[in-house]
Amino acid sequence: MSKGFFGHPAGLSTLFFTEMWERFSYYGMRAILILFMTASVAEKGLGIDPQNAGAIYGLYTASVYLLSLPGGWLADNVFGQRKAVWYGGIFIMIGHLILAIPGNVPIFVLGLAFVAMGTGMLKPNISTMVGDLYPEGGVRRDQGFSVFYMGINLGSFLGQIIVPLLASYNWHMGFGVAAIGMFFGLLQYKLTQGNLHELGIKTKLKEEKDEGVIMGKSNRTLAIIFTIGLIGILFLLNYYKVIDLSTFVGVAQGVGIIIAAVTFFYLLYIIVAGGLNVVEKKRVLVIFFLFVGAVLFWSGFEQAGSSLNLFAQDFTDRRIGSWEMPAGMLQSVNALAIILFAPIVGWIWVKLAAKNLNPNTPIKFGIGLIMMGLGFVVMYFAAQIAAAGTMAGMGWLWFTYFLHSIGELTLSPVGLSATTKLSPKRYTGQLMGIWFVGTALGNLVAGLFAGGVDVKNPSQMPPLFMSVVIFGVVSGLLFFLFSPILKKWMGDVK
Structure with missing residues (x-):
């Protein structure tokens, strides 16, 4: 070409x-x-x-x-x-x-x-x-x-x-x-x-026999039975008023349960009955932990379009002179930060690698999760200003989006690359799909979390945002703690 x-x-x-x-x-x-x-x-x-x-x-x-x-x-x-x-x-x-x-x-x-x-x-x-x-x-x-x-x-x-x-x-x-x-x-x-x-x-349809096939005919039957069982459990939860499938909230909760359960049992199936050797099984386990980390990260990061957007609308002073900036325009900070800082973060990894100091994948995940949590530390203080009856300045959201963008650059491309390298060859496509399912589940959790932002009761927001800080920072520290084990399971994959 x-x-x-x-x-x-x-x-x-x-x-x-x-x-x-x-x-x-x-x-x-x-x-x-x-x-x-x-x-x-x-x-x-x-x-x-x-x-x-x-x-x-x-x-x-x-x-x-x-x-x-x-x-x-x-x-x-x-x-x-x-x-x-x-x-x-x-x-x-x-x-x-x-x-x-x-x-x-x-x-x-x-x-x-x-x-x-x-x-x-x-x-x-x-x-x-x-x-x-x-x-x-x-x-x-x-x-x-x-x-x-x-x-x-x-x-x-x-x-x-x-x-x-x-x-x-x-x-x-x-x-x-x-x-x-x-x-x-x-x-x-x-x-x-x-x-x-x-x-x-042309299509990419090929005869791959056993390689790349998600499941054989007998396993399709098991998948159908499993799915029907999950749907049955959802209706039981609905019957006993644990969730309410007549509302969008209930449907979203039900979808989240199905996504999480199917992902967990599918990965378990690959590990137990996927014909993998010991090294491959350990690598799939690492992918599972990266999946969990991705869900946690995106459930906080994707608050940008939901709870943080509502905060921008109702509790942020967006006036520049006599003009009031539309709340949604603040969303552009993330894209601008990625454009400006992606080359810098990439340069840092290259320089650290040259000195044999480049952090391993679990450490980078930990950094990403902590950066997401720190972004909500900023929002915790901004929410306290709103709870006191004063409009917060736009700088609070700008700083939050900056921290989240650095976290994204630390975690997202690294997780994508690691998944391709860790996946057993015959399961690469499927496990890449699992990575994107993690993004989907994180987005779903972010939407449900946004429902807790009560614009009529801003005093509820500081503890709400602090809960994100806790699970973000604690999750990041756990990745730090278990990084030696995860790195060992990864083997020679870097």
Whole structure:
């Protein structure tokens, strides 16, 4: 392929701008999502209580990651990556258009469903195509993904500036501009497909026999029985009023139980009956602990779009002179921090590695979790200001998002890389799916947590935020404590 984009194949520019506009629409809409749901009907919002709004938010953001699993399968077996990205973009645009039409809760949920399905189709497959641009692999592929990652954060930054700004005049203008952003992404994707040549046209369906197959026919029967049993347990919990499946909160809790149980028992199945040797079993155990760490991290980090967004709306002084910044615009701090500090963090790891001082993966996870917890230490003090009846300054949220962004850079790419290296070859795809399931579960927990933010009773927020501090910092310290054991189980994987 010709080199035509920062010294990379010209096809990277096509995928870069498609992803940039998709992230513009996704993060832009996410910045106003819970604010629109909790705004009163008089304010042209949906007037949903924070508990159910948080649950809807969590279900939506979790489904985006969960649906990447069938989205990847459909591309591999039915459409091919190129069509999957195209169809996914169309679904996303339709979803935002539905959201741009004033309506009721069912219409709103329908719009979210379209966006989630489309994102599940587009997100995993566009990343696969980026990798396929570099069949030689190696450092050039890593550099290509670094350029691509900048497109993600550039789109995120612009979306979280423009969408909330327009939504401050009219909510549905915000959703509408998200649809327009995805339209631009689709348009340039169609016009520049020649850059991709034959990339992504054919499916990746292969005869893999026993390798890469999730489960045989007999095990499918066991999976069906197990799933039915879980659903039965949920209805028993509903019957005895432990959860209430008639509410979004109850549904979100039920979905969380299913995700956690299926993940745990599936990993247990791989370890016990997956045909692994002792070294491979230990590495899968490490993946399990990284999964738990990821869930804990994302359940705090993803408060940005839920509880911290509500805090920005109701308890933060956002005035700059005579202008009041829309609350959702504060979401852009994370993307800006990633753009500015990703090269610096990467440089630090390289320098430490040259001196044989580069922390191992569990230590980096511990650092990431502690940084997330420290971000909520900042919010604890900001919440005390709000509880005293005074509006907190924007600097509190800026500092929180900065700490969380450094935590993200410390944990997220490291966990992704470690999962690919630790996974037994025949289970690599499935265990990568488990990593994204961890992100989904963290998003779901973040949404449920946001339901505890009572805007009418700010005195409840300091202990609420302190609870995140405790589980974040304690979890990080536990990773420090057990890092020698986990490092030993990892073997020669670094």
